[in-house]
Amino acid sequence: MWVLFLIPACAAAAYSCLRLVQVATRADVLEVPGSAQPSAAVGIGLYETAYLAGGPARVVELVLVLMAGRGRLHLAHTGWTTVVDPRGRTRLERALIEAIGPDGQCRTGPLRAELAAHPTVLEVGERLARAGLATPEPVRVGTWRAVRQVRRSLLLCLVLLTAALALSAPGTDDARAAVAWFSLPLVLTCGTLLMARVDVHAYTRFAAPAGMEVLRTARLPRQADRGRDPEQALLRAVAMVGPAALADERLRAALRT
Known part of the structure; x- marks a missing residue:
């Protein structure tokens, strides 16, 4: 049997x-690639680092934190995202504002899911994949x-x-x-x-073996770096580890919704 x-x-x-x-x-x-190339040689910026570390969702988290930190978005811990300045400076920012809609306000959770599937975000991964990093x-x-x-x-x-x-x-x-x-x-x-x-x-993983080497060389910002350029240091930390790098509990709660 x-x-x-x-x-x-x-x-x-x-x-x-x-x-x-x-x-x-x-x-x-x-x-x-036989060895990890310097980030400048392959155009590795904050968004590319975010994609290698956490994929499209991390890219979305980074652009939300960047715009909120510069006062162009308001992220409420209650789960709502509100546009303060409707002028997007980059393609990603314009895609985010377009995804929020004409009312200028929407739920953060659905917004993150929609933007993660946006062609502008996916293009970051495609570019890294062609370079052998993703x-x-x-x-x-x-x-x-x-x-x-x-x-x-x-x-x-x-x-x-x-x-x-x-x-x-x-x-x-x-x-x-x-x-x-x-x-x-x-x-x-x-x-x-x-x-x-x-x-x-x-x-x-989102990062290919060569991309993992790039992430290892990127490193989290040191205390001295944070003193020189606190915004860039914060954004790099968010790109590497996500919302856990944020000191603002309300902002972390807004990104968890």
Whole structure:
């Protein structure tokens, strides 16, 4: 009887692991520069740093903090964003004001989601991907889905093994045989996940391996830097770690909504 549970377990494990290997093969052909290039050489500014560190959502957080800090937006901790100055200085600012709408006020949560999918924000990632610093969206999403599928196959194998053991008398030859045969898909999925952790996990992040090197060299601003240019130091910290870098609790609460 337990063989009926073993067949789908092996099929799911084999299929998901093969799919992950295929995805990993496609990810490995990404052209990664031999060494991280200087940020100026590839046009790495605050928005590019934000994308590498946290993707489109981090870019949106950065532009919201920048405009709020300069008095062009009001971010309420109650979850509303209000336009104070409707003149956008950059394409991202104009996209943000356009997303808020003609009323000049909207909920912050939906605004962040809409702006994160805006072509102006996505263009930042596309430019970094062409430079070899960001993981292309199809590769990142495909890798993440493939890893998740192997995890689900591992869970399925455990559930089916439990069901097989429940139908077999404890300590019998059937129970021991079920454990022995189920160890094959379990070892396969666990081994594949370990391989993915070492070789593939990097491609589930927004930054490609070369982009991670750029982030390591960017570093958080030191105390001396904050004294010289506090606004730039704050914006760089937000780009690197997100709203957690903000000292203003109300502004952090506004960005959590």
